[in-house]
Amino acid sequence: MADKSFLSWPFFEDKHRELSDNLESWCGKNLPVDHSNVDEACKKLVADLGEAGFLTYSAIDPDKPAPLDVRSLCLIRETLARHDGLADFAFAMQGLGTGAISFFGTPEQQEWLHKTRAGKALSAFALSEPKSGSDVANMDMTATLDGDHYVLNGEKTWISNGGIADLYCVFARTGEAPGAKGISAFVVPADLDGFSIKERLEVIAPHPLATLKFDNVRIPKSALIGKAGEGFKLSMSVLDVFRSTVGGAALGFARRALEETVKRVQDRSLFGAPLFDLQMVQGHVAEMALDVDAAALLVYRAAWTKDMGAARVTREAAMAKLYATDKAQEVIDKAVQLHGGDGVRKGSIVEGLYREIRALRIYEGASDVQKVVIARQTLSGG
Ligand code: COS
Numbered sequence: 001m002a003d004k005s006f007l008s009w010p011f012f013e014d015k016h017r018e019l020s021d022n023l024e025s026w027c028g029k030n031l032p033v034d035h036s037n038v039d040e041a042c043k044k045l046v047a048d049l050g051e052a053g054f055l056t057y058s059a060i061d062p063d064k065p066a067p068l069d070v071r072s073l074c075l076i077r078e079t080l081a082r083h084d085g086l087a088d089f090a091f092a093m094q095g096l097g098t099g100a101i102s103f104f105g106t107p108e109q110q111e112w113l114h115k116t117r118a119g120k121a122l123s124a125f126a127l128s129e130p131k132s133g134s135d136v137a138n139m140d141m142t143a144t145l146d147g148d149h150y151v152l153n154g155e156k157t158w159i160s161n162g163g164i165a166d167l168y169c170v171f172a173r174t175g176e177a178p179g180a181k182g183i184s185a186f187v188v189p190a191d192l193d194g195f196s197i198k199e200r201l202e203v204i205a206p207h208p209l210a211t212l213k214f215d216n217v218r219i220p221k222s223a224l225i226g227k228a229g230e231g232f233k234l235s236m237s238v239l240d241v242f243r244s245t246v247g248g249a250a251l252g253f254a255r256r257a258l259e260e261t262v263k264r265v266q267d268r269s270l271f272g273a274p275l276f277d278l279q280m281v282q283g284h285v286a287e288m289a290l291d292v293d294a295a296a297l298l299v300y301r302a303a304w305t306k307d308m309g310a311a312r313v314t315r316e317a318a319m320a321k322l323y324a325t326d327k328a329q330e331v332i333d334k335a336v337q338l339h340g341g342d343g344v345r346k347g348s349i350v351e352g353l354y355r356e357i358r359a360l361r362i363y364e365g366a367s368d369v370q371k372v373v374i375a376r377q378t379l380s381g382g
Pocket residue numbers: 127128133134135136137180232233234236237239240312314363364365366369372373
């Protein structure tokens with residue numbers, strides 16, 4: 001059983017402890033799932049998470065709009081990640097893909113949220129391009145106004161849920177100004193003429209991922225999210241919320257690695273005594289436990305700050321993501337080491353965690369980008 005003592009920290013309320021208990025029991029009955037067909041597995045996970053009510057946390061309720069509870073988002077990602085990385089992925093994309101609609105969408109655009117919150121539609125966030133992953137302001141894809149429509153042309157890549165999503169939140173250059181100030185965001189349903197999946201991408205921890213192609217895709221002006229030219233800021237404020245949740249997922253992977261290690265060092269004997277009797281092993285376990293708690297403090301500090309009404313949590317979210325993902329990588333690496341050959345055996349739990357964690361240090365802003373963000377915020381007193 002994972003350590004749940006953190007739930008008595010002052011960041012949390014009774015509703016979070018209740019959520020944690022309910023989700024833990026759901027995970028015990030439903031996870032892990034079979035990963036042999038990730039498309040089908042993700043569709044089923046979204047349907048099941050929707051039916052169980054957990055996706056209501058991923059987007060606002062259009063009928064009773066209230067801010068997203070970021071502590072719940074982090075807690076859900078942490079718990080799902082501890083049980084099954086694909087379940088965390090499926091949940092996370094329902095939030096990231098609709099974040100712009102939750103925060104800035106019109107009532108008509110927010111109609112989609114009824115479906116995504118019920119697990120009846122899948123969403124995706126289409127920001128990265130072949131030449132601009134970290135350098136968002138340098139994107140090439142265009143959205144050109146033509147009467148009552150925008151016409152989309154270009155490519156997006158590394159798009160999670162690409163190929164299975166029903167709607168994409170797409171960022172494109174509308175040209176009000178060069179760079180960051182000439183980008184806009186759009187709601188794009190997957191069934192439009194001219195939209196296609198150019199390539200499916202295979203990665204070390206498989207999940208639905210693709211390069212998208214837009215060839216004269218016409219969308220009505222009403223698909224514009226927020227104001228024209230404000231897409232860059234909009235994308236950054238969506239990431240400010242969801243980056244903390246990436247930290248939450250990393251925390252879940254790290255906690256699982258620590259749990260597996262605690263079992264291993266007690267069960268396994270070396271030189272006539274349990275592995276844990278070796279002080280060097282105790283040193284590793286101590287560092288792992290310390291990293292897990294420190295990451296949890298940063299993740300839930302960021303989430304709590306946002307939930308308390310802060311307009312921006314750029315610094316807090318960047319610190320949470322950077323620290324939790326980098327440290328989870330170290331924790332999991334130690335777990336692999338302490339499992340010896342079993343740690344690299346295909347199909348073992350720590351082997352899976354070792355593959356799962358790596359992408360979190362890259363997506364939604366690589367660790368290096370988070371350092372740039374933290375340094376700038378520190379200089380500007382943010
Ligand atoms: N919230 C609101 N506004 C923000 C913001 C935020 N978090 N971050 C920046 N802005 C605003 C800035 O204030 C600035 O506006 P003003 O000129 O009016 O002040 C504007 O946006 C441009 O900001 P900046 O000059 O910092 O942009 P840069 O091009 O230098 O980019 C980085 C900054 C590198 C930090 C940004 O591009 C980034 O986060 N990149 C990583 C993107 C990413 O996560 N990619 C993965 C895709 S999702 S899997």
